[in-house]
Structures are given as C-alpha cells and as structure tokens.
Amino acid sequence: MQFSENVSLASMNSFGIEARARYYAKISSVDELSNLELEQNIPVLVLGGGSNILFTQNFNGYVLHNEIRGKQVLKEDDDHIYVKTGGGEVWHEFVEYCISNGFAGVENLALIPGRNGASPIQNIGAYGVEVKDVFYELEAFHIAERKVYTFNAEDCAFGYRDSVFKNKFKGHFLISSVTYRLNRKPDFKTSYGAITQELEKMGVQDLSIRAIGDAVIRIRSSKLPDPAVIGNAGSFFKNPEVSTSKFDELRSIYPEIVGYSLPGGTVKLAAGWLIEKAGWKGYRRGQAGVHDKQALVLVNHGGAKGNEIYDLSEEILQSVRGKFGVDLEREVNIL
Numbered sequence: 001m002q003f004s005e006n007v008s009l010a011s012m013n014s015f016g017i018e019a020r021a022r023y024y025a026k027i028s029s030v031d032e033l034s035n036l037e038l039e040q041n042i043p044v045l046v047l048g049g050g051s052n053i054l055f056t057q058n059f060n061g062y063v064l065h066n067e068i069r070g071k072q073v074l075k076e077d078d079d080h081i082y083v084k085t086g087g088g089e090v091w092h093e094f095v096e097y098c099i100s101n102g103f104a105g106v107e108n109l110a111l112i113p114g115r116n117g118a119s120p121i122q123n124i125g126a127y128g129v130e131v132k133d134v135f136y137e138l139e140a141f142h143i144a145e146r147k148v149y150t151f152n153a154e155d156c157a158f159g160y161r162d163s164v165f166k167n168k169f170k171g172h173f174l175i176s177s178v179t180y181r182l183n184r185k186p187d188f189k190t191s192y193g194a195i196t197q198e199l200e201k202m203g204v205q206d207l208s209i210r211a212i213g214d215a216v217i218r219i220r221s222s223k224l225p226d227p228a229v230i231g232n233a234g235s236f237f238k239n240p241e242v243s244t245s246k247f248d249e250l251r252s253i254y255p256e257i258v259g260y261s262l263p264g265g266t267v268k269l270a271a272g273w274l275i276e277k278a279g280w281k282g283y284r285r286g287q288a289g290v291h292d293k294q295a296l297v298l299v300n301h302g303g304a305k306g307n308e309i310y311d312l313s314e315e316i317l318q319s320v321r322g323k324f325g326v327d328l329e330r331e332v333n334i335l
C-alpha cells in the first residue's frame, strides 16, 4: 500500500475547493490500514465523501480516504434487521438499499451526501430523524494505537449534529464499519417540514417508506443546491439554542421568528431564518456566497478559496450576533 504525494483534493470535497494532500491513500480494508506505516508526528485526516469539510489550506499530512465497502445482514428478529456496512459505503445508496428491501428507519435521511462511516460523527439528521435512531454499533480503528474498538450508542454520546468523534476523540479514529438496526414495521414520520404536503402533491394514497423517501428527495432537490453543480457542504451552521426568555425577547421584536421548544426548557431557532433576516440570503462576494434559496448554505460559485468562504462565514456569524445577540456555531469541519 503506497501513498501518492501532493494530490489534489478538489474533486474529493463537495465545496470543490482546491487543496492538496501531502500524502494520500485509498483505504479499502482494515488490514490495509493496520499495515500502513505512518510517521507519528505527521497529522492524519480521514476523508469520506468530503461533504462536511471546508479546506482553508493544503493538508500537510496523510489523507486516508475511506473506501471500505460492503453490506451484510448480521442478524434478524421479529422487529429488527441488523445491517453491517463498510464505512466507505455511500449513504444514499444504503438508504436506497434499505427502502428496496423494506427495511424502515432511514427513509427520512434520503439524499444526504457522504459515507456511512461519517454518519455517526455528526449524528446526521433530517426531517425529524437522526442516525442515532437506527444506530446499533460501530467499529473504529484507533490510528495511534493501531487497534480496533467497538462503540455502542451510549459510547458515541450522540447529540444534535454531535458525537464523541467531534469532541474527545476528534481525529483519533477511522470508523471502519457501522451497523444499523432497521425496523420491520415502519413508524412513518411525516410531520416534519413539508413531507405531508409533498405526499399530497405526489397523490400518495398508501403511505410507504418508498413514498416518504421519494417525498424527501423531491423536497431536498427543490431547495438544496446540488454540489455537482454548485459547491457547498449543506448547512454551514447549526441551529442555535436559546433560553425561553431570550426567545420571548426576540419574539417581541420579530413576531414571525421561528422556534421549536426543546425538553430542557430551551428553544431551538432556525439559523437560516436569522441569516436571511440579517440580509445575507443570495449575497455574493467574488466566488463565495450565500445560496439564494437557503441562507444556511454557503456556496462556491467556482474557484473560491476556502478562506474566502470561511471569512464570509465569520462575517455572517458576527452580523447575526450583532443583530440578534445569538451565537451561531459552524457545523462544517474547518481544516
């Protein structure tokens, strides 16, 4: 197994940013990984689909591109099917596989870009479902110790777009496999976003996981930019949480503000709404910009540098703080 040197990563990140890897290798098995000789003082980056990364510079270290493939039904019982997948499997292809086989639970997460190995890292979520809802366990190779560990859901400490792999263990592991626990009997989740309206538009009479998956695909395609056409990494910021009193204060000034009450007595605000209200929707400076249909998405109109997008995100952050007194947090991993 050989590293290539000075490799362009432009086609391997959904922002389409030109950044180079000092050393680059595709990893297709754990054996390959354990045989790699890595110099200790050189940094390592595990790369999946590159759909949640913003490169602001070249990566002066080893890029390990996760291409570990494979899907296998591990076990089944009356209620569940346990499917083990290689960390390099493409997430949307896995969703299609589940829908085709009648395995329920991931249909609301259709069309999210990226690989299965990254799905637990930020606990991907959309339309009222998060990957933690179907997560069973994962195997992760500890890069420094060269040892495989198994994590169950509790070990992963899942939160909103968060897990132990974004915090304590950031950069320590390569997630080589993820096992999901899918449901035989679907529990349809249609109340979030515009799913119900879309199903009506589609004329769906009998609800099914296929119909929900199709509705989600139609909604997402209509409002999110396709990275193949315009570089982006989906939502650039997380939706911020504020106290109820802060929410009431904001609502007295902006009666139309959108907020969802959370169990802990806080309120989640829509970051896209705040950014739009602060005047950024459709904004463009050079080749960096804010999408004109969804202000939460920063875009590369073609040839933008990573730090131009980063600087724009910083200005947005400060502008939202200045106008609303709310701090946004970046969801995208900055490198």
Ligand SMILES: Cc1cc2nc3c(=O)[nH]c(=O)nc-3n(C[C@H](O)[C@H](O)[C@H](O)COP(=O)(O)OP(=O)(O)OC[C@H]3O[C@@H](n4cnc5c(N)ncnc54)[C@H](O)[C@@H]3O)c2cc1C
Binding pocket: 014, 045, 046, 047, 048, 049, 050, 051, 052, 053, 066, 087, 112, 113, 114, 115, 116, 117, 118, 119, 121, 122, 123, 124, 125, 126, 173, 174, 175, 176, 224, 225, 226, 227, 232, 233, 234, 235, 333
């Ligand atoms: C158009 C668009 C829409 C999106 N919509 C959503 C959405 O609805 N919900 C949502 O949650 N996300 C969304 N995203 C973000 C993104 O798709 C997810 O975060 C996805 O899980 C990233 O997977 P990836 O393989 O591309 O990860 P990468 O971007 O390659 O990596 C992301 C981070 O995880 C690390 N990493 C990746 N793979 C591994 C591994 N196997 N082991 C250890 N570390 C690893 C990387 O080092 C990096 O820090 C969207 C992105 C785009 C472009």
